[in-house]
Amino acid sequence: MTRILNLIVLILGMALAAACAPRNGTEQPADEIAEGFRDLNGNGAMDPYEDASLPIADRVDDILARMSREQKVRMVSGTGWSMEGVGAVGSKVPGAAGYTIELDNLGIPSIVLADGPAGLRIWPNREGDDKTYFATAFPIETLLASTWDLQLVESAGVAMGNEVKEYGVDILLAPGMNIHRDPRGGRNYEYYSEDPYLSGHMAAAMVNGVESVGVGATLKHYVANNQETNRLLVDTIVSERALREIYLRGFEIAVEEARPWAIMSAYNQVNGTPASQDRPLLTTVLRDEWGFDGLVMTDWFAAMDNTVAQMRAGNELLMPGTDPGSAQITQALETGELDESVLDRNIRYILGVVLQSPAFADYAYSDTPDLEGHSKTARKAAADGAVLLKNDDTTLPLPADVKTIAAFGNTSYDFISGGTGSGDVNEAYVVSLVQGLEARDFEIDEDLRGLYEAHIQAEKANRPPKENFWEFEPPLPEMIVSEKLVADKAAQVDIALVTIGRNSGEFHDRPLEGDFYLTAEEKTLIENVSEAFHAQGNKVVLILNIGNVVETVSWRDKVDAILLPWQGGQEAGNALVDVLTGDVNPSGKLPTTFSVKYADVPSSDNFPGVKTSDEVINILGILDANPSQVDYEEGIYVGYRYYDAFDVEPAYELGFGLSYTRFDYGPCQLSADSFADTMTASVTVANSGDVAGKEVVQLYLTAPEGEIDKPIRELKGFAKTRALAPGDEASCVFL
Ligand code: BGC
Numbered sequence: 001m002t003r004i005l006n007l008i009v010l011i012l013g014m015a016l017a018a019a020c021a022p023r024n025g026t027e028q029p030a031d032e033i034a035e036g037f038r039d040l041n042g043n044g045a046m047d048p049y050e051d052a053s054l055p056i057a058d059r060v061d062d063i064l065a066r067m068s069r070e071q072k073v074r075m076v077s078g079t080g081w082s083m084e085g086v087g088a089v090g091s092k093v094p095g096a097a098g099y100t101i102e103l104d105n106l107g108i109p110s111i112v113l114a115d116g117p118a119g120l121r122i123w124p125n126r127e128g129d130d131k132t133y134f135a136t137a138f139p140i141e142t143l144l145a146s147t148w149d150l151q152l153v154e155s156a157g158v159a160m161g162n163e164v165k166e167y168g169v170d171i172l173l174a175p176g177m178n179i180h181r182d183p184r185g186g187r188n189y190e191y192y193s194e195d196p197y198l199s200g201h202m203a204a205a206m207v208n209g210v211e212s213v214g215v216g217a218t219l220k221h222y223v224a225n226n227q228e229t230n231r232l233l234v235d236t237i238v239s240e241r242a243l244r245e246i247y248l249r250g251f252e253i254a255v256e257e258a259r260p261w262a263i264m265s266a267y268n269q270v271n272g273t274p275a276s277q278d279r280p281l282l283t284t285v286l287r288d289e290w291g292f293d294g295l296v297m298t299d300w301f302a303a304m305d306n307t308v309a310q311m312r313a314g315n316e317l318l319m320p321g322t323d324p325g326s327a328q329i330t331q332a333l334e335t336g337e338l339d340e341s342v343l344d345r346n347i348r349y350i351l352g353v354v355l356q357s358p359a360f361a362d363y364a365y366s367d368t369p370d371l372e373g374h375s376k377t378a379r380k381a382a383a384d385g386a387v388l389l390k391n392d393d394t395t396l397p398l399p400a401d402v403k404t405i406a407a408f409g410n411t412s413y414d415f416i417s418g419g420t421g422s423g424d425v426n427e428a429y430v431v432s433l434v435q436g437l438e439a440r441d442f443e444i445d446e447d448l449r450g451l452y453e454a455h456i457q458a459e460k461a462n463r464p465p466k467e468n469f470w471e472f473e474p475p476l477p478e479m480i481v482s483e484k485l486v487a488d489k490a491a492q493v494d495i496a497l498v499t500i501g502r503n504s505g506e507f508h509d510r511p512l513e514g515d516f517y518l519t520a521e522e523k524t525l526i527e528n529v530s531e532a533f534h535a536q537g538n539k540v541v542l543i544l545n546i547g548n549v550v551e552t553v554s555w556r557d558k559v560d561a562i563l564l565p566w567q568g569g570q571e572a573g574n575a576l577v578d579v580l581t582g583d584v585n586p587s588g589k590l591p592t593t594f595s596v597k598y599a600d601v602p603s604s605d606n607f608p609g610v611k612t613s614d615e616v617i618n619i620l621g622i623l624d625a626n627p628s629q630v631d632y633e634e635g636i637y638v639g640y641r642y643y644d645a646f647d648v649e650p651a652y653e654l655g656f657g658l659s660y661t662r663f664d665y666g667p668c669q670l671s672a673d674s675f676a677d678t679m680t681a682s683v684t685v686a687n688s689g690d691v692a693g694k695e696v697v698q699l700y701l702t703a704p705e706g707e708i709d710k711p712i713r714e715l716k717g718f719a720k721t722r723a724l725a726p727g728d729e730a731s732c733v734f735l
Helices: 056-066 069-075 141-147 150-166 196-211 240-247 249-258 279-289 304-313 323-335 340-354 371-384 433-439 446-461 483-492 512-516 520-535 569-581 640-645
Strands: 112-114 216-222 235-237 262-265 295-297 387-391 404-408 495-501 539-545 561-564 617-619 623-625 628-631 663-665 681-687 696-701 714-720 729-734
Touching: 056 340, 069 323, 069 340, 141 150, 141 196, 141 371, 150 196, 150 371, 196 216, 196 240, 196 249, 196 714, 216 249, 216 279, 240 249, 262 279, 279 304, 295 340, 304 323, 304 340, 323 340, 371 569, 404 433, 404 446, 404 483, 404 520, 433 569, 446 483, 483 520, 495 520, 520 539, 539 569, 561 569, 681 696, 714 729
Parallel strands: 216 262, 235 628, 262 295, 404 495, 495 539, 539 561
Antiparallel strands: 387 561, 617 623, 663 681, 681 729, 696 714
């Protein structure tokens, strides 16, 4: 591994990730506390819960004392789901994922919950209303993690939180923070990294940003939810050590650093118990050990077979809420199987959040968030997270004499901004690569553009219209471009850009052939374009518009440069061109290892697990699933921990990413020869190249040998420098 320090480090003048994160989350912002009293129940008297000067816990107790048993049963479930309306029962924010119930006799409003990790997901249009309700599509989380820049991620969170609040939503169902256990995981794009330290700090920065505007964020999906195959039924078999060190650790960091309003429990089982019914996980670990004081909700329709167990486990809110689920609770109360005090305890957490919400403060949301301002934040984040994987002979940035461009690959024209399912965003537009290039006065080859646009249109027309938002749309098949046409273009234009695109999302894990591995058409395209352009002395840049790892080794030698802009949200094309031209010097680093081949992935023998019964269970009339089991046999050896320890050469390791400049590291200075309570390590990083750039300093530690096996090194600190001018240096100190 290059540029890896076996020490802890932090950039001088920048606080450590953890140390600089403002704590927020449970305190109500001062500007939203209603002055004095509000007569919520209209009885003319000032009841304790209406007194904003009293502690929230006292007000919650007062509300509880006024609730009927029936109200209590209803309060622990959302308002329900309508398959006809395909959405939560409630009308305040069409397209929201759920609502809590209203206590109308007490004047306690319903609060609104909506997805998701790349921005707010609500319907952009409303019946009988000409106004549009678009939200900003931010870069996917994997891209945000590639920035290794906590301040930038926090600023994206502030922008997302603003949209949440201004559209009348109270809680964002994000960030997702499951571990990239396997590159086939369909929802990896909604998650940050294979490493819990990076994931945890990224999630904390996001939560701090979102919650700084006075709305809630939700860490999800707790825990060991790393695949979509049989997702509602799969039993994850995982050792306590791997759970603690890999799968829980990121959540632990985020809870400690950001004290989020909410956590969503996962669909899957963990060692035989559905995560949403698992008291040791939800109460012992989460509350007793980590001190979590927010609200735990289920994932939508998770493990409803035993809502009583969910209540007891400390899963306070059942989402989106179902009648059979509530009936189980009512019955259990009647038979004495469930004590009302359990409901009271759960409702305290729910009301604790409701009382801090914009809805409770009767916040006058505008329905006009600053979409223009946020698109700038999205563009900056997308450019800062782009990872330069290869750059032979300084192919990039594009030299000044490159004016004409041949753009190959469907997604050059039809960029994929993010994945599908609940992590999708209804944005107003997506800037494609060619649009980004044209905005900067490059000349796009018109013959190719005409052919590609016709091909894309025809392929799209062939597809049946999407019936539901969660339906997955695989990328369109690549067009066959004749060798003659490629050769003509190689003679006519200055450079070739070839984009390979991938989509993935909820409900589906990725197939290997044609997804993790490139299709035969894609490989032929790369081969033909490279041969023809090289024959003319022209270069080829390969762009990976992907949400998840793909195989690169079989084709990477053919092209001159490889840029990985991931799925960059609505401003993707502009951000990509910022990097191609050198206006932004790439400083992104991989948050996840790219293996040489799938068989090298440590979970490859155990993904997505095996059926444990032939019984096919239909879930909600939508999905067929088999009971199944997945064995996390690789234990703690996930991602780079495995490649390092077992000497398996990856294609590109975690933390890898090139720059248009060069950084030189000075020697690492330790504050002491041996460790006693604290130690600092410092290092100087100098820009010894010709252009300004930022560097990500990564700290990896090796544990002393003990009785149990340990990873060779683990990420324990990181910091991103400011943009250093050539010759400039930054001192980094890690505590
Ligand atoms: C997803 C969650 C999402 C929820 C509400 C579920 O299918 O797993 O991540 O927040 O739906 O849309």
